Amino acid sequence: MVSPNPGASTPHEPQSSLLAAPLWQHEQAVALLPHVLRLTAPNPGLMTGPGTNSYLVGETATGWLVIDPGPDEPAHIERLWQAAGGDIRLIVCTHSHADHAPAARPLQALCAQRGGTTPPLLGLPSAPTANPASHFVPDRALADGEQIALQGPDRQPRHTLQVVHTPGHAANHLCLLLAQDSLLFSGDHILNGSTTVINPPDGNMTAYLDALDALDAACSAQGLGYILPAHGHVMDEARTVIAKLKAHRLAREAKVRVAMQARPQGTLDDWVALAYDDVPQGIWPLAKRSLLAHVERLQSQTGGTP
Numbered sequence: 001m002v003s004p005n006p007g008a009s010t011p012h013e014p015q016s017s018l019l020a021a022p023l024w025q026h027e028q029a030v031a032l033l034p035h036v037l038r039l040t041a042p043n044p045g046l047m048t049g050p051g052t053n054s055y056l057v058g059e060t061a062t063g064w065l066v067i068d069p070g071p072d073e074p075a076h077i078e079r080l081w082q083a084a085g086g087d088i089r090l091i092v093c094t095h096s097h098a099d100h101a102p103a104a105r106p107l108q109a110l111c112a113q114r115g116g117t118t119p120p121l122l123g124l125p126s127a128p129t130a131n132p133a134s135h136f137v138p139d140r141a142l143a144d145g146e147q148i149a150l151q152g153p154d155r156q157p158r159h160t161l162q163v164v165h166t167p168g169h170a171a172n173h174l175c176l177l178l179a180q181d182s183l184l185f186s187g188d189h190i191l192n193g194s195t196t197v198i199n200p201p202d203g204n205m206t207a208y209l210d211a212l213d214a215l216d217a218a219c220s221a222q223g224l225g226y227i228l229p230a231h232g233h234v235m236d237e238a239r240t241v242i243a244k245l246k247a248h249r250l251a252r253e254a255k256v257r258v259a260m261q262a263r264p265q266g267t268l269d270d271w272v273a274l275a276y277d278d279v280p281q282g283i284w285p286l287a288k289r290s291l292l293a294h295v296e297r298l299q300s301q302t303g304g305t306p
């Protein structure tokens with residue numbers, strides 16, 4: 001949970017609505033700003049927290065862009081269409097996991113069926129390392145640094161999002177920056193209330209940490225203050241959040257290194273008990289995936305010996 005921060009780094013008073021945390025509900029989109037809506041999919045769970053946050057950016061004059069339409073859940077897809085007033089111009093998936101992308105094609109089809117236009121599906125194609133269930137081919141692949149704009153009737157861009165390729169959680173993961181509103185849409189790269197799983201081989205710890213650095217640089221260069229994650233509430237103090245996240249990962253990695261040195265012939269089961277001794281045992285099967293990512297990273301740094 002996030003509490004409003006009265007500190008100096010909260011950039012604009014009107015944006016305080018971003019941090020006013022309404023109760024989770026799946027029936028209706030919540031306006032975080034007049035032109036940024038959040039609709040949470042009805043898929044709460046261990047891996048998804050309160051559910052996947054689909055975001056809509058736009059306004060009546062420009063139509064809407066949907067970020068992460070979520071799981072293939074007809075009621076949620078219908079609500080996305082309603083929230084956009086039936087005018088969806090673009091659909092973007094931050095990555096192709098089952099709680100983010102499967103609604104994209106059905107939503108596109110609904111738009112075509114009801115409105116006669118087919119919004120392009122944008123994102124990055126899944127890598128060969130992806131689980132078959134996460135296979136994904138967008139209509140057009142986005143490039144790192146590319147700008148996607150919603151235009152007004154005068155053809156001038158009104159809302160411009162910048163793409164940042166952020167592999168680590170998934171090889172085809174991207175984040176989106178909306179600099180004019182100081183927002184970073186972080187997908188699953190940065191979450192609130194849960195920890196991003198780094199699951200090799202599509203997940204990669206070094207790529208994950210490097211992408212955190214890239215996001216920090218973007219936040220610094222573009223003055224981004226707020227993080228809008230795919231699971232959980234909005235966070236402010238974006239650069240502080242990123243710094244803490246990186247420190248947390250490196251602290252875990254230090255524990256993994258100690259565990260590997262203590263049990264050089266050990267298995268992941270041995271190491272997880274040592275390196276994740278502060279985490280409930282029920283989480284260990286999941287933690288072992290991120291542990292493997294740390295082990296791979298440490299072994300690549302040292303040529304095999306921790």
Ligand SMILES: [Zn+2]
Binds near residue numbers: 097188
């Ligand atoms: Zn994911």
